[in-house]
Amino acid sequence: MPITTTGFSHARLTVRDIDTSRRFYDAVFGWDVAYELPADADEQTREQLWFLFGGVIYQIPGGLFGLRPVADGDDTFSEDRVGLDHVSFAVADRAELEAAVEVLDSLGATHEEIKDAGAMYLLEFRDPDGIALELTAMK
Structure with a gap:
């Protein structure tokens, strides 16, 4: 039996610079932020939002869309690689x-x-x- 899904949940892209990416996605799409770590977050809040990994998650129609900073400045995207x-x-x-x-x-x-x-x-x-x-x- 195949797995039955009920819809799309979320996707997260890995990016080089979260500030640059946020400015772009905010300007292009203007989505509401679902999850982000406040600058003054206490330890409990940091533990609760561990899944952000320094990024942000937007609420989009039909699910969530996240950005996660992981790559160094020399890394580049290629649709011709696996992923x-x-x-x-x-x-x-x-x-x-x-x-x-x-x-x-x-x-x-x-x-x-x-x-x-x-x-x-x-x-x-x-x-x-x-x-x-x-x-x-x-x-």
Whole structure:
């Protein structure tokens, strides 16, 4: 018998610099923070939030999305290595993709053109670590 799942729970990306990554993800997506360690956290709070590993976890529609600082400044992402190809986030429609282009342009974030992939439209871009991200709008 296969394992029965009820949905998506969470994903966490490893990043080089949590401050740089936070600025990017906050500016692009504006998600609410679900978990982060307060700067003045006491020992009990630090123990309760051990799973953050110096990062942050956002509340996103359908689950959680986290960032965890682990890599040194010379490390780079490659979708051609074992691990991760890309992360895709759903948006309502093509108009949302067009609005996303404006957001990315205003932030100076490099992105591809909106692509027609048959049953959907795609907008590809990368975060500060070069991690491949995508927005998808079903037709």
